[in-house]
Amino acid sequence: MNTELPSLSSSKNFLKSISETSLSLIIYAVSLVICIAVAFLIAFPQILSLGSGINVSYLPSFHAFLNGSCTLLLIAGYIAIRRKQYRLHKILMITCFLLSSIFLVSYVIYHSQAPATSFGGQGIIRPIYYFILITHIVLAAVILPLALFTISRSWRGEFAKHKRIARYTLPLWLYVTVTGVLVYIMLIPYYKF
Numbered sequence: 627m628n629t630e631l632p633s634l635s636s637s638k639n640f641l642k643s644i645s646e647t648s649l650s651l652i653i654y655a656v657s658l659v660i661c662i663a664v665a666f667l668i669a670f671p672q673i674l675s676l677g678s679g680i681n682v683s684y685l686p687s688f689h690a691f692l693n694g695s696c697t698l699l700l701i702a703g704y705i706a707i708r709r710k711q712y713r714l715h716k717i718l719m720i721t722c723f724l725l726s727s728i729f730l731v732s733y734v735i736y737h738s739q740a741p742a743t744s745f746g747g748q749g750i751i752r753p754i755y756y757f758i759l760i761t762h763i764v765l766a767a768v769i770l771p772l773a774l775f776t777i778s779r780s781w782r783g784e785f786a787k788h789k790r791i792a793r794y795t796l797p798l799w800l801y802v803t804v805t806g807v808l809v810y811i812m813l814i815p816y817y818k819f
Contacts, residue, residue: 642782649778657771660730667737674738685736686810686817692729693806696722700800716780723777746816755812762805769799 644652667673703718745755776795779788 653771653774653778657767657774660770661767664730664734664737667734668742671737671742672739676739680739682736682739683817685732685740686813689729689733689736690807690810692725692732693803693810696725696729697800697803697807699725700796700803704796719777719780723773726773741818743813743816743818745813747812751812755809758805758808758812762802762809765798766802766806769795769802773799 699718699722703715703722706712706715706718745752745759747755772791772795776788776791779785779791
């Protein structure tokens with residue numbers, strides 16, 4: 627008995643029907659467009675500002691909550707797969723991907739409306755902060771296509787390929803989610819709200 631939603635089933639059929647080359651092109655194109663959009667909004671904060679009517683001051687803490695939740699989901703998903711709890715693993719990973727997608731949309735909204743926040747720490751904490759921030763940003767860009775490939779491999783039923791790429795995706799994704807929370811904690815005194 628098929629208990630999956632029709633839309634999920636049709637997504638699987640679509641993913642199975644496209645070639646490896648087409649799948650790669652789609653994933654890289656989506657990743658590139660998203661990375662360029664985010665970089666543009668970081669470089670030009672408030673460029674799409676809708677005025678002072680939108681309060682986005684709560685979004686940094688919401689982003690930290692989403693990152694922390696994704697960290698826990700990734701760990702739980704790893705534990706589930708090690709215990710061969712495949713259905714639970716699938717639910718946890720889809721939930722993590724959905725929360726990451728919500729994070730991405732919210733992050734774009736925040737940076738389109740909020741002024742840039744500069745880190746004001748001095749001394750040894752300054753290079754530590756910038757190391758964490760730069761590695762976080764670079765790996766966040768890398769994790770996007772990795773996560774898309776990892777998920778698409780599973781949905782296509784290519785579990786050997788899914789397992790191979792997930793070995794890289796998991797630690798990098800964990801690093802991105804943990805450092806996302808750390809960056810938020812280090813920036814708390816410097817938000818301009």
